[in-house]
Amino acid sequence: MKKGFQEAHRSERRGKDHMKPKWIAAIVLVVLIVVFLFQNTQVITLRLYFWEISMSQILLLPLVLLIGFGLGYASAAWRQKRRSGRSESGL
Numbered sequence: 001m002k003k004g005f006q007e008a009h010r011s012e013r014r015g016k017d018h019m020k021p022k023w024i025a026a027i028v029l030v031v032l033i034v035v036f037l038f039q040n041t042q043v044i045t046l047r048l049y050f051w052e053i054s055m056s057q058i059l060l061l062p063l064v065l066l067i068g069f070g071l072g073y074a075s076a077a078w079r080q081k082r083r084s085g086r087s088e089s090g091l
Helices: 002-038 057-089
Strands: 043-048 051-056
Touching (some): 002 057, 043 057, 051 057
Antiparallel strands (some): 043 051
16 A cells, blocks of 8 residues: 555656756746846837837837737638638639
């Protein structure tokens, strides 16, 4: 009975040790991103044709990143939908 408990405890520890490098990498990545953002706090002016927007880079960088991810996701979904429409119509 005691041996079964020890084996279960060992297997539980192995699972936690297996995830540890991923958590460390994720924490290091988050810290690097936060440091990068806080080093870019100056206010900049973004000019696009006749629009002019002034904002802090700490806000602009994540905003542009999210817009890029959103456009990429929408583009991939649109292509997938278009491809599935072609295969159904026999083209």
